[in-house]
Amino acid sequence: MSINKKIAVILCNLGGPSSLKEVNKFLFNLFYDPAILNLRNPLRWIIAKIISKLRTKKAKLIYQKINGKSPILEETSAQAISLEVMLNRVDNEKTFETHDDELNDKLDENNKNNNKLDENNKKIKLEKKLYSEIYNDYFKIYNINQEKKKKLSPFLQKQDPQIDKDKNVFLNRINKQKENNKKEDYKNHYKVFIAMRYTKPSAKDVIYNLLEYNPDEIIILPLYPQFSNSTSGSSIKELISLINKNFHKKISVKTIECHFWHHLFIKSHVKILYSILIEVVNSDKLCKSKSLPLILFSAHGLPQKMIDSGDPYENQMKMCIELIMKELHKKCREGGYNKNLNYKLCYQSKVGASFVKWLGPNTEDEIVQASKEKQGIIIVPISFVSEHSETLVELDIDYAQIAEDNQIPYYIRAKTLSIEPNYINCLIDLVKNSF
Ligand SMILES: C=CC1=C(C)c2cc3[nH]c(cc4nc(cc5[nH]c(cc1n2)c(C)c5CCC(=O)O)C(CCC(=O)O)=C4C)c(C)c3C=C
Numbered sequence: 001m002s003i004n005k006k007i008a009v010i011l012c013n014l015g016g017p018s019s020l021k022e023v024n025k026f027l028f029n030l031f032y033d034p035a036i037l038n039l040r041n042p043l044r045w046i047i048a049k050i051i052s053k054l055r056t057k058k059a060k061l062i063y064q065k066i067n068g069k070s071p072i073l074e075e076t077s078a079q080a081i082s083l084e085v086m087l088n089r090v091d092n093e094k095t096f097e098t099h100d101d102e103l104n105d106k107l108d109e110n111n112k113n114n115n116k117l118d119e120n121n122k123k124i125k126l127e128k129k130l131y132s133e134i135y136n137d138y139f140k141i142y143n144i145n146q147e148k149k150k151k152l153s154p155f156l157q158k159q160d161p162q163i164d165k166d167k168n169v170f171l172n173r174i175n176k177q178k179e180n181n182k183k184e185d186y187k188n189h190y191k192v193f194i195a196m197r198y199t200k201p202s203a204k205d206v207i208y209n210l211l212e213y214n215p216d217e218i219i220i221l222p223l224y225p226q227f228s229n230s231t232s233g234s235s236i237k238e239l240i241s242l243i244n245k246n247f248h249k250k251i252s253v254k255t256i257e258c259h260f261w262h263h264l265f266i267k268s269h270v271k272i273l274y275s276i277l278i279e280v281v282n283s284d285k286l287c288k289s290k291s292l293p294l295i296l297f298s299a300h301g302l303p304q305k306m307i308d309s310g311d312p313y314e315n316q317m318k319m320c321i322e323l324i325m326k327e328l329h330k331k332c333r334e335g336g337y338n339k340n341l342n343y344k345l346c347y348q349s350k351v352g353a354s355f356v357k358w359l360g361p362n363t364e365d366e367i368v369q370a371s372k373e374k375q376g377i378i379i380v381p382i383s384f385v386s387e388h389s390e391t392l393v394e395l396d397i398d399y400a401q402i403a404e405d406n407q408i409p410y411y412i413r414a415k416t417l418s419i420e421p422n423y424i425n426c427l428i429d430l431v432k433n434s435f
């Protein structure tokens with residue numbers, strides 16, 4: 001079979017410094033973005049220089065706590081590789097989505113039974129050998145190893161070192177699969193690129209690679225579930241302008257502005273949250289605390305002024321949380337747990353002058369408030385789909401400390417979706433159904 005179409009998928013993300021030396025440049029690029037600082041030049045350039053200089057010391061202290069660099073590029077690369085392999089793998093599958101759902105459920109079941117496969121599971125695994133192997137690897141990474149978790153402090157769920165080891169095993173497997181894909185016949189060919197907004201690989205880098213790949217279609221897919229002009233909007237604008245300047249042949253460009261509404265995105269969150277709830281309910285954590293856990297959805301903040309001028313971010317965030325909670329309640333009821341869960345949306349990562357109003361309520365205030373009601377907290381990073389400074393430092397270190405200081409019965413941080421199978425399936429579905 002010959003190639004029908006060559007499709008380039010561009011995953012956009014914010015980026016982050018890869019060393020302490022890069023922190024100032026990263027901050028300058030961020031504040032110099034007209035989507036963040038809406039001023040005319042040369043004023044924007046001058047103000048960006050000043051703010052980035054003022055912020056550098058504080059930001060360096062943040063990145064020092066995570067080996068002096070942001071892991072965002074590695075995390076996004078793992079997502080890009082997973083997506084590319086799976087897109088090329090499942091391209092000729094007509095019913096891949098139903099099948100994937102089925103396979104995931106079977107593997108869920110399989111996991112519950114301590115990896116003892118029943119005959120039916122075995123059959124499914126044989127039938128879909130190639131990518132069920134990949135899913136098993138996803139599973140190794142994302143299964144919560146109960147034994148190891150018990151050893152972790154309830155206040156600080158540190159990154160499990162085993163996860164990094166497993167991730168390498170997984171990436172090796174994926175690379176092998178990639179080689180195999182090359183040998184096989186296919187219809188459409190997909191290549192996944194990464195464009196960071198404020199660090200490398202930049203949108204310009206992607207354009208060079210795109211010109212070499214010479215695609216028939218381009219799909220821009222920002223890795224921000226909820227749309228904001230300051231994030232997805234800024235990346236999309238930059239890419240479209242570069243594509244228009246550099247591509248002389250007529251090319252179809254599609255943008256996927258947000259994906260918080262997608263059922264597999266919701267399912268991925270519900271799966272992670274449900275497994276934490278099961279752990280909490282089955283442990284003595286709940287008994288020590290007088291009330292049910294509070295699920296705190298912590299989103300990246302945004303200046304109120306941006307919302308007032310029409311940014312849909314806050315509204316999308318509210319809708320997103322309602323969708324997750326509806327499905328989570330459903331899953332809890334199916335599991336025999338009928339009580340209503342407490343949940344709240346709050347905002348973290350405020351930067352800049354204290355007189356500038358940002359979206360509220362503030363995550364830190366909600367943690368303190370929960371302590372007064374002796375509530376245990378499950379905190380969910382809802383605006384990010386991979387780990388970086390705002391999850392690994394702000395949530396895991398700074399806010400965990402606030403929780404501990406205020407004697408919160410327990411503080412559990414849900415992992416970001418990263419390459420959780422339902423999430424990768426969500427991205428596949430967005431790409432496949434975008435034309
Ligand atoms: C006015 C400033 C900022 C706005 C508006 C803003 C919106 C916004 N940002 C993210 C996602 C991320 N931001 C990250 C870091 C970060 N963000 C700002 C400022 C604004 N963000 C700064 C100054 C920094 C650097 C760190 C610091 O000094 O505190 C990151 C992490 C990058 C990494 O570590 O790799 C992410 C991701 C969203 C989703 C968003 C609005 C919706």
Ligand SMILES: [Fe+2]
Nearest residue numbers: 014300301349
């Ligand atoms: Fe930010």
